[in-house]
Each structure stands twice: as C-alpha cells, then as structure tokens.
Amino acid sequence: MHINAGKNRPFRAPGHVQGCFALESILDEAAEKLNMDPLEFRLKNYAELDPVDNIPYTSKLLKQAYLKGAEKFQWKDKWKQAGSDPGPLKRGAGLASQIWWGGGSPPAYVTLKLNSDGSIQIHAGTQDIGGGTYTFIAQIAAEVLEIPMEKIDVILGDTAICPYGPSSGGSTTAPSVSPAVRDAAEQMKLKLVAAAAAILAIPEIQIEYKQGVCSDRKNAEKKLQIPEILEKMDEKILIVTGAREANKEGYAINSFGVQFAEVEVDTLTGKVKVLKIVAAHDIGRVLNRKLLENQFHGGIIQGLGFALTEERIMDRNTGKVLTTNLHDYKIPTAMDTPDIDIVIVSEGDALISNTGVKGTGEPAMIPTAGAIANAVYNALGVRIKSLPITPDKILTALYSQHQ
Amino acid sequence: MKRFEYIQPEKLSEASLALGKSWEEALPYAGGTDLYGMLKHELVQPDKIVNLKKLPGMDKIEYSQKSGLKIGALVKISQLVKQDVIKEKYPVLHQAAAQVASPQLRNMGTIGGNLCQRPRCWYFRSEFQCLRKSGDICYAVDGENKYHCIIWRRALFHCSSLRYCSGFTGPGCTINRRK
Ligand SMILES: Cc1cc2nc3c(=O)[nH]c(=O)nc-3n(C[C@H](O)[C@H](O)[C@H](O)COP(=O)(O)OP(=O)(O)OC[C@H]3O[C@@H](n4cnc5c(N)ncnc54)[C@H](O)[C@@H]3O)c2cc1C
Ligand code: SF4
Numbered sequence: 111m112h113i114n115a116g117k118n119r120p121f122r123a124p125g126h127v128q129g130c131f132a133l134e135s136i137l138d139e140a141a142e143k144l145n146m147d148p149l150e151f152r153l154k155n156y157a158e159l160d161p162v163d164n165i166p167y168t169s170k171l172l173k174q175a176y177l178k179g180a181e182k183f184q185w186k187d188k189w190k191q192a193g194s195d196p197g198p199l200k201r202g203a204g205l206a207s208q209i210w211w212g213g214g215s216p217p218a219y220v221t222l223k224l225n226s227d228g229s230i231q232i233h234a235g236t237q238d239i240g241g242g243t244y245t246f247i248a249q250i251a252a253e254v255l256e257i258p259m260e261k262i263d264v265i266l267g268d269t270a271i272c273p274y275g276p277s278s279g280g281s282t283t284a285p286s287v288s289p290a291v292r293d294a295a296e297q298m299k300l301k302l303v304a305a306a307a308a309i310l311a312i313p314e315i316q317i318e319y320k321q322g323v324c325s326d327r328k329n330a331e332k333k334l335q336i337p338e339i340l341e342k343m344d345e346k347i348l349i350v351t352g353a354r355e356a357n358k359e360g361y362a363i364n365s366f367g368v369q370f371a372e373v374e375v376d377t378l379t380g381k382v383k384v385l386k387i388v389a390a391h392d393i394g395r396v397l398n399r400k401l402l403e404n405q406f407h408g409g410i411i412q413g414l415g416f417a418l419t420e421e422r423i424m425d426r427n428t429g430k431v432l433t434t435n436l437h438d439y440k441i442p443t444a445m446d447t448p449d450i451d452i453v454i455v456s457e458g459d460a461l462i463s464n465t466g467v468k469g470t471g472e473p474a475m476i477p478t479a480g481a482i483a484n485a486v487y488n489a490l491g492v493r494i495k496s497l498p499i500t501p502d503k504i505l506t507a508l509y510s511q512h513q
Numbered sequence: 514m515k516r517f518e519y520i521q522p523e524k525l526s527e528a529s530l531a532l533g534k535s536w537e538e539a540l541p542y543a544g545g546t547d548l549y550g551m552l553k554h555e556l557v558q559p560d561k562i563v564n565l566k567k568l569p570g571m572d573k574i575e576y577s578q579k580s581g582l583k584i585g586a587l588v589k590i591s592q593l594v595k596q597d598v599i600k601e602k603y604p605v606l607h608q609a610a611a612q613v614a615s616p617q618l619r620n621m622g623t624i625g626g627n628l629c630q631r632p633r634c635w636y637f638r639s640e641f642q643c644l645r646k647s648g649d650i651c652y653a654v655d656g657e658n659k660y661h662c663i664i665w666r667r668a669l670f671h672c673s674s675l676r677y678c679s680g681f682t683g684p685g686c687t688i689n690r691r692k
Contacts, residue, residue, distance in 0.1 A: 423635075423657050424657075425636075425652065425656050425657055426656060426657065427652070427655065427656055428641075428652075430639070430640070430641075432635040432636070432639065432657055433635065434635075434639060435638070437633075438635050438638075502659055
C-alpha cells in the first residue's frame with residue numbers, strides 16, 4: 111500500500127515490533143475473555159512444532175523462558191486484576207513473547223592468517239555496528255587455538271580485501287560468521303598438529319595441542335612452538351579459509367523469548383513509568399555475556415521508546431513530518447531506563463552450527479513494547495491500541511471510560 | 514550558512530553600536546544554545562553576531578527587600594538554581610529554572626537568552642513559513658498542536674510551546690491572526 115507519508119527506513123526487527131504489540135495485545139484480550147492468567151493462556155497454547163510447516167524446531171525453549179522469566183519477575187505476585195489499584199498511581203504487569211529467525215546461514219567466510227611470530231589476522235567481509243563482531247571473532251579464535259586475544263587482529267568492513275560476509279541485518283551476523291571463525295581456527299589447529307607430527311615423525315594422534323604448543327604425548331620433552339613449526343615447514347605464514355556450514359533441512363530455526371514489564375501509571379498526568387523489565391530468551395549459545403547484556407539493554411531501551419515516547423508526527427494538512435530532530439522525537443534517556451534483568455535459558459544449539467548461536471540483536475527489542483502495553487492495560491483496565499502510549503492517549507482513554 | 518561577522522565587544526556602548534537597529538543585521542549571542550540551532554537550520558541569517566559574554570556587570574543577581582530581585586541578562590540558568598534567596602522568596606522561579614532542559618543547557622543558557630529564545634514550535638523550527646516567519650498563517654491552529662498552548666482571545670493567539678516552560682512562559686509567540 112502506498113501512502114503519502116515518506117518512505118520506510120531501517121529499524122530493529124522491522125514489522126515484528128509492531129506485529130508483536132498487536133498480536134500480544136489480542137492474546138491478552140483473549141485470555142481475559144476466558145478469565146485466564148495471560149501466562150497460563152500462552153503455556154496452554156504452546157506450539158511444539160512450527161505451526162506453518164509442521165516441522166520441528168532445531169530448538170525451542172520458550173516454555174523454559176516463560177517459567178524462569180516469570181519466577182524472576184515474580185509474575186504471580188505482580189499480575190493483578192486489571193485496574194485494581196486504587197490510584198492515582200496504578201501499577202500493572204504485562205508480558206509479551208517473541209519469535210524471530212536469526213539462525214544465520216551460509217555463505218559467510220573468514221580467512222585466518224597465522225604469522226611466524228604466532229600472531230593472527232582474521233579477515234571477514236562483515237562489519238561491527240556495535241554488536242561486538244570484532245570481539246567475538248577474536249574470542250572464538252583465541253578459544254580454539256588457545257592463544258591470547260591480544261595476539262589476534264580482526265579486520266572487518268572492507269569487501270575489497272575481506273572474503274564475503276553477511277550484511278548486518280536480521281540478527282544474522284554472529285550466527286553466520288561465528289561458525290566460519292570456528293571452522294577456520296579448527297582447520298589451523300589441524301594444520302599445526304599435522305605439521306608437528308611430520309616434524310617429530312610421530313602419528314598426528316600422538317600430538318597434544320596446548321596453548322599454541324604441539325607436544326608428543328609420550329614424551330613431553332619433545333615439543334614445538336608455532337614459530338618453530340613454521341620455520342621447519344619453511345613457511346612465513348599459514349592461511350586457511352573458514353566457512354559457515356549449511357543449515358539442516360527439515361527444521362525451523364527460530365529464536366524465542368518473553369519479556370515481562372512492570373509499570374506505574376500516573377492517572378492524573380497520564381505518564382507511564384516502566385519500573386522493571388525481565389527478558390528471558392532462547393537465543394542459542396551466549397558468546398559473550400557482556401556483549402549480550404549490551405544488546406539486550408539497547409534493544410529494551412529502544413523498545414521502551416517505541417512503546418512510550420518515539421512518535422513520528424506528521425502534519426495532517428501538508429503531510430510533512432514535524433518531529434525531525436531529537437528534541438521533538440523523544441528517545442529514552444538513562445532517566446527513563448528501568449531495572450533490567452536478563453535470563454538466558456539456552457545453551458548452544460547443536461543442530462544449527464558448530465557454535466550453536468542464534469542472533470540476539472532484534473529479539474532483544476521485539477517484545478518490549480507489547481509487554482509494556484499489556485502492563486499499562488493491567489494497571490488501568492483500559493487498553494491503548496496504538497503506540498506510542500503517550501499521556502494524552504491515556505487521559506483520553508480514562509476520560510471516555512468514565513463517560 | 515551565510516557568512517557573518519563576529520564581534521566581541523567589551524563595553525555596553527560598543528555592543529549597542531555593533532547591534533545596530535535591525536535584528537536581520539545583527540544578533541546578540543549569549544550562551545548560544547538557541548542561537549546555534551537557529552543558525553544551523555538557517556532560520557536566521559544575520560550579517561553580524563555580537564557576543565555579549567565579555568560585557569561587564571551583566572551576570573549578577575541582586576536582591577533587596579525594597580527593590581526586589583534583579584537578574585542580569587547574562588546570568589546562567591544554573592546560577593538561578595543555586596541562589597538561596599531565589600529558592601526562598603521566588604520558589605516558582607526556582608522550580609522552573611531547575612527543570613529547564615538539561616544540566617548542560619542550564620550551564621550554558623542565560624536568562625536573557627531564555628527570555629529572547631525563539632518559539633520552540635515545530636512548525637517554526639522547520640520549513641513552514643508561519644506567521645512568526647512573516648507568513649500569513651499559524652499552522653498549529655488547525656494542525657498538530659498537542660504540545661502547544663493556543664488560547665483564543667479576541668482574535669489573538671497566544672501560542673507558545675509550553676512543554677519547555679514550567680512556571681514562566683517567557684518565550685511565547687503572541688500573534689494576531691488577522692495580520
Ligand atoms: C534541548 C533543549 C531543551 C530546552 N528545554 C527548555 C525548557 O525546558 N525550558 C526553557 O525555558 N527553555 C528550554 N530550552 C531553551 C533554553 O533555555 C534556551 O536555549 C536558553 O535559555 C537560551 O539562552 P542562551 O544564553 O544560550 O541564548 P542564545 O542562544 O545565546 O540566544 C537566544 C536568543 O536570544 C537572543 N539574546 C540572547 N541574549 C540576549 C540579550 N541579552 N538581549 C537580547 N537578546 C538576547 C539571541 O540573539 C537569540 O536570538 C531548551 C533548549 C534546548 C536546546
Ligand atoms: S504557534 Fe507560533 S510559531 Fe508555531 S506555527 Fe503558529 S505562529 Fe508559527
């Protein structure tokens with residue numbers, strides 16, 4: 111559909127944030143009609159198979175996310191009869207769940223170059239838009255090759271010198287690139303072990319690899335450091351190319367999660383304050399807890415802005431957008447940010463890739479607005495059906511309720 | 514951006530001379546928190562900018578029982594907040610000043626600049642040639658005005674975006690619709 115409102119622009123989890131708000135609001139309404147706790151309603155309608163294609167998921171731990179998240183949030187104590195607080199400050203609790211793809215896929219390559227001094231350069235034709243690509247690439251190679259991260263240089267963002275990698279979209283960077291890094295590092299390890307075995311004239315299986323040193327399992331005296339191996343091989347560098355393996359056929363790959371929100375609504379001013387968000391997700395393996403938290407905080411704060419303050423206001427007479435600066439288009443600041451708890455219920459998903467990672471960037475944001483909207487309903491007993499939930503909408507809704 | 518001459522007078526008389534008679538020609542510059550935005554968005558295009566910061570004696574707050582409170586035009590908003598006498602005798606002013614914008618803006622913004630800042634109205638700040646920009650209509654009246662204060666009084670609109678002004682509505686834009 112074409113409308114005279116300007117073009118769409120990139121946004122985290124396009125379509126899902128909006129769709130999740132609508133769907134999860136409707137689910138809440140359905141639960142209420144049936145006189146059910148919204149959490150219980152969702153657990154009762156839980157899909158073990160992908161309902162569209164009737165195939166299994168590589169993994170789906172949404173149920174665990176519901177249960178662990180609810181416990182952390184204290185859902186049973188916080189969710190109440192809608193609008194039951196006497197006011198004027200009314201509290202409420204709400205939840206919303208999330209699905210996303212984000213399992214990554216081929217093609218994605220990295221080249222890993224080992225220099226004769228034992229330092230490493232990894233080239234990948236992807237980029238780091240803040241998600242921590244530099245860090246996880248170095249981290250995986252460091253873990254496999256047991257080499258300190260300081261010895262590893264990661265070179266990204268230049269397609270002229272780096273092998274093909276995915277664009278930063280769809281939460282696919284880590285799930286596509288991380289397996290290629292692991293593949294490359296494992297290949298390099300095999301190369302070193304094979305070379306050491308040849309040099310020491312013993313079978314490969316007899317070589318023990320530890321922290322960049324290859325030694326004879328039967329005679330620990332016999333060992334070779336990386337510089338020695340390369341020298342004996344008469345090589346200055348070793349290069350390998352790692353690739354992301356294909357996804358398994360017959361499985362749906364999705365990430366899942368649920369977020370719980372607690373809000374306090376001032377019924378005199380219409381202002382909503384978000385007090386707490388608990389995010390419980392199945393996103394495969396966590397590569398780096400700090401980076402993960404960073405993604406979640408960013409996503410949740412962005413979701414909070416989408417729920418409450420960020421509004422593109424268009425002049426009804428001319429069609430021109432009026433909120434063209436960050437003064438009028440309000441994004442949340444530290445003052446608006448609630449207490450956030452992140453619960454990860456997943457380990458690595460072995461059916462996806464050698465790292466078992468699902469993407470996190472977009473899942474972090476998808477359910478936030480829906481959860482906040484449901485919490486606002488729980489506080490007020492009046493449902494606001496459009497975002498952002500600004501004070502004028504709340505006051506109008508409360509006013510018409512009393513008419 | 515149009516080229517402009519930058520003048521930094523050290524005496525009030527020099528400043529008056531530099532400012533001349535017309536706002537188009539020369540604009541005073543105090544904290545710059547409003548002026549810079551106006552210049553950047555080409556909402557003003559003066560020939561000269563006259564920095565007031567070196568003018569002596571304009572950054573004082575004086576109070577006496579008899580003559581009341583006198584606030585110099587170059588007094589920073591954050592200075593107002595720190596004054597006990599304002600907190601005690603003029604609590605509304607104190608409260609309002611404490612809530613203006615953000616700490617950084619309160620440290621830069623002056624009282625003179627605050628009172629003389631241009632409307633925060635989103636029509637004014639974008640490409641609309643509204644009444645305040647020598648156009649013939651106020652776009653807010655029949656447009657998006659949920660943050661505006663429009664009071665219909667004898668063909669007079671008092672329009673200012675009140676959300677930035679708690680307590681004192683200095684930078685209002687009072688206009689005659691039948692201009
Ligand atoms: C993000 C943001 C949020 C804000 N929020 C608020 C708010 O909540 N409440 C509020 O009241 N304001 C708010 N403001 C406005 C802010 O208070 C003003 O920008 C500030 O007070 C202006 O002071 P200044 O010294 O920086 O003025 P300048 O930017 O230096 O000048 C502003 C205007 O006044 C003129 N001028 C300056 N000094 C004099 C003088 N002595 N004599 C004659 N003319 C003079 C200049 O020529 C210019 O046109 C906000 C501004 C921003 C950018
Ligand atoms: S409110 Fe004032 S500044 Fe805004 S459009 Fe109307 S006349 Fe212009």
